Amino acid sequence: MNLKTSILDYINDVKSGSFSVEEFTSATIQRIKDVDGDVHAYLSLNESAIDDARAIDKKISAGEKVGTCYGFPISIKDNICITGSKTTCASKILENFVAPYTATVVSKLQSEDAIVTGKTNLDEFAMGLTTEFSAYGPTKNPWNLKYVPGGSSGGSAASVAANECLASLGSDTGGSVRNPASFCSVVGLKPTYGLISRYGLISYANSIEQIGPVTKTVKDCGFLLNVIAGQDSNDDTTIDNANSDYLNDIEQGIEGKNIGIIKEMTSDGLSPEVSSATKNAIQDFEKLGAHCEEVSLPTIPYTVAAYYTITSTEAGSNLARYDNIRYGYDFESEGYEYNSYISKSRTKFGPEVIRRIILGGFVPSAGHAGKYFLKALKVKSKLISEANSAFEKYDYLISPTAPVQPFQFGEKIDDPVTLMLLDYNTVTANLTGKPAISVPYRVTDGLPIGMQIIGDGKSEKSLLQAAYALESKTDLPEVPL
Ligand code: GLN
Helix, strand or coil: CCCCCCCHHHHHHCCCCCHHHHHHHHHHHHHHHHHHHHHEEEEEECCCHHHHHHHHHHHHHHHCCCCCCCEEEEECCCCCCCCCCCCCEEEEHHCCCCCCCCCCHHHHHHHHCCCCEECCCCHHHHCCCCCCCCCCCCCCCECCCCCCCCCHHHHHHHHHHCCCCCCCEECCCCCCCCCHHHHHHCCCECCCCCCCCCCCCCCCCCCEEEEEEEEEEHHHHHHHHHHHCCEEECEEECCCCCCCCCCCCCCCCCCCCEEEEEHHHHHHCCCCCHHHHHHHHHHHHHHHCCCEEECCCCCCCHHHHHHHHCCCCCCHHHHHHCCCCCCCCCCCCCCHHHHHHHHHHHHHCCCHHHHHHHHHHHHCCCCCCCCCCCHHHHHHHHHHHHHHHHHHHHEEEECCCCCCCCCEEECCCCCCCHHHHHCCCHHHHHHHHCCCEEEEEEEEEHHHHHHHHCCCCCCCCHHHHHHHHHHCCCCCCCCCC
């Protein structure tokens, strides 16, 4: 039994009887016990995973209908709700919150017989890029435990990279699936806005965020998308994708396709290693028969500022509900009057969340909105029209996912602006609603580098074809853990 397997190979092996679902689940739980003390990808584990596995084995041996997932183990970011399990958002304020309902994505997985291994670590409320802002301690990068795994879905990416599950679900508001995927050498997709239901995802900035799959291979990403995508009556922003099969024709190739290399994301600010990997990737795309040329989207330099203005505004409003009345934790509340009770409760937020709430109160406020919030919305509209014109000419837009490789813990945590600028290459897909994928491309000096491919809205099928083609050009080492 090989825990490094892909989902598709796992399913074939279970179908052919090479091992049972219970055997694989037990081995996965053992792997978590062996390595998660170091990696800290998980915040909690699903105690009934083995029982779930036995139930699926029983269906298999009785010849009953089994869901398409055949019991493969998947971890879920801890800002996605599952009935009866703790959902903390890696925050002290939700330390004891037990979700009363299950997110649509998880219901879909469970009805297709996937097994949830547990909930994964993140930056508090998905705000950050390293998992250092988790209230429960950081996740370590399985490629080198001294390095950050990226974020905010760092636990999700690390759990897949460290073979503590076969796939994971993260959330991506400004890069939180793609960045850790790039830092941990796994595949991460931020789908078109609305392709995947957000019902049961605890909101950070709901107008631009999406749940996205984290997998070992591009084909697994297509497989998972087939299971979780689609319209949901519980989320009115979802779009119809009827009859889409993201695996079918995935090997079609990209012969004759036009690729725009985004100038603003590839000229300044890249580390020499990332810059040289990007040049190689462009050559690979050419070898695959695509035509590559530089394209400029002049609004990009303003996107990080616009992103933080818009997301902080939404976060300020979304997080107002944590007043310790509707959700909360225990403390000796006697003697507090209403305002001081709420203020005291909200001291449970960590520094990054507080920073965003303060910013989110200021930028949309009367007298300042024109200068900040409305301007940010204008940047967003301008960016969308630039991206739409680019997609009239190009099938794909490319850049490295992150301008740098993973860095050491503590290196950037005291410098919020530097951290924010690392979102430079990822926020465009969120602000425009376009799909984008990070594909593992190189491991240089023992640390991963991912390439980003952005597609036009609802073009996931073609996006995965390009990602698969690029993946076929790589030959990456195995994680040393
Ligand atoms: N680093 C970005 C932020 O802190 C992205 C987070 C995300 O995508 N959830 O907002």
